[in-house]
Amino acid sequence: MNRIDRISAILIQLQTRRVIKAQDIADRFEISLRTVYRDIRSLEEAGVPIIGEAGIGYSLVEGYRLPPVMFTRDEASAFLTAEKLVAQLTDASTSADYSSAMYKIKAVLKSSEKEYLEDIESSIAVLKSKRQENSALELNLLQTTLKSIAEKRAMTIKYFTHYSQESNERCVEPVGVFFLDTYWHLIAFCRLRNDYRDFRLDRISDLRLSNQLFSRQHPPLKEYLQFSCKEKNLHEVVIRVSKNWHAYLDNQKYYNGFISEVKDGDETEMTFMTTSITGFARWYMMFGDEACIKKPDILVETVRSMLSNIAERLTTTVPEPVL
Numbered sequence: 001m002n003r004i005d006r007i008s009a010i011l012i013q014l015q016t017r018r019v020i021k022a023q024d025i026a027d028r029f030e031i032s033l034r035t036v037y038r039d040i041r042s043l044e045e046a047g048v049p050i051i052g053e054a055g056i057g058y059s060l061v062e063g064y065r066l067p068p069v070m071f072t073r074d075e076a077s078a079f080l081t082a083e084k085l086v087a088q089l090t091d092a093s094t095s096a097d098y099s100s101a102m103y104k105i106k107a108v109l110k111s112s113e114k115e116y117l118e119d120i121e122s123s124i125a126v127l128k129s130k131r132q133e134n135s136a137l138e139l140n141l142l143q144t145t146l147k148s149i150a151e152k153r154a155m156t157i158k159y160f161t162h163y164s165q166e167s168n169e170r171c172v173e174p175v176g177v178f179f180l181d182t183y184w185h186l187i188a189f190c191r192l193r194n195d196y197r198d199f200r201l202d203r204i205s206d207l208r209l210s211n212q213l214f215s216r217q218h219p220p221l222k223e224y225l226q227f228s229c230k231e232k233n234l235h236e237v238v239i240r241v242s243k244n245w246h247a248y249l250d251n252q253k254y255y256n257g258f259i260s261e262v263k264d265g266d267e268t269e270m271t272f273m274t275t276s277i278t279g280f281a282r283w284y285m286m287f288g289d290e291a292c293i294k295k296p297d298i299l300v301e302t303v304r305s306m307l308s309n310i311a312e313r314l315t316t317t318v319p320e321p322v323l
Contacts (some may be wrong), residue, residue: 001029005280007039011048014060021057064075071105076113080103081124089179093140121159141201145186148174154191158206159199160188167205168192173214176221177201189216196224237272237280238294240264245290256283269294277302 003040006029014020040058044050049061068198079102079228086098106114148155172188229232243251247269257274269276274280293300
């Protein structure tokens with residue numbers, strides 16, 4: 001990106017938030033802080049009213065705005081792709097709001113860009129997997145949750161707990177939401193358990209925003225997730241699975257900490273992060289004759305010990321029942 005385009009992009013970025021830190025600008029454009037200061041000075045010399053405070057950041061004088069921005073063809077394509085994703089992977093309210101925003105975006109496009117989007121629109125599709133068919137996203141969970149966070153108001157949810165196969169009602173204080181392995185997750189402080197919990201949105205059958213304010217100060221979502229991973233003492237597991245069995249692990253792998261996979265000839269190398277070596281070992285033995293363990297050694301020893309116990313039980317003579 002040349003300097004003129006970068007300075008224009010910085011001016012647009014300054015309009016996206018009340019205060020923008022110099023480091024944020026430097027990270028986005030991969031430039032030094034010294035270059036950021038020079039670009040900001042150029043904007044000021046051009047008459048842009050910028051307020052800057054050391055240690056805080058830059059902001060534009062209230063009321064200053066650029067005229068409508070023209071989007072590039074690549075940016076317009078990215079918006080169209082995002083619209084397809086939002087329509088399939090979020091709730092009805094979020095999808096409707098994004099579609100409304102897209103009309104405004106398309107309204108400022110040049111005729112050639114509009115025609116380009118019309119030509120490629122039918123060539124982009126996002127399909128829901130079978131695992132998403134019973135999703136409860138029609139409850140507008142995302143928008144209600146984000147409103148709860150913004151207003152610091154607790155929510156009452158009716159949640160189906162998978163391990164006990166029961167539904168119960170809980171009062172929670174949301175921290176944030178994230179999308180992982182085709183599911184939306186809600187991290188919230190549960191007043192019933194007096195601790196933070198991870199709730200799957202597709203298991204929430206009802207949700208209401210209450211008038212009760214948050215009872216405590218919650219950490220940012222990113223900080224919580226980083227801390228949570230450290231607390232869980234995750235173990236990295238790498239295995240190689242034959243192509244004959246790899247397809248059968250498609251759904252199960254997500255329940256065992258699946259991270260990534262790479263195909264290598266007739267095998268697929270799969271990486272997991274698991275909290276339980278013993279639990280992973282029991283799952284691994286279901287297809288162990290079609291796989292091998294690359295690491296860690298503790299998993300190899302655990303599987304070997306389990307197989308030894310199984311072999312011992314198989315060779316032990318079982319007494320005949322007394323009639």
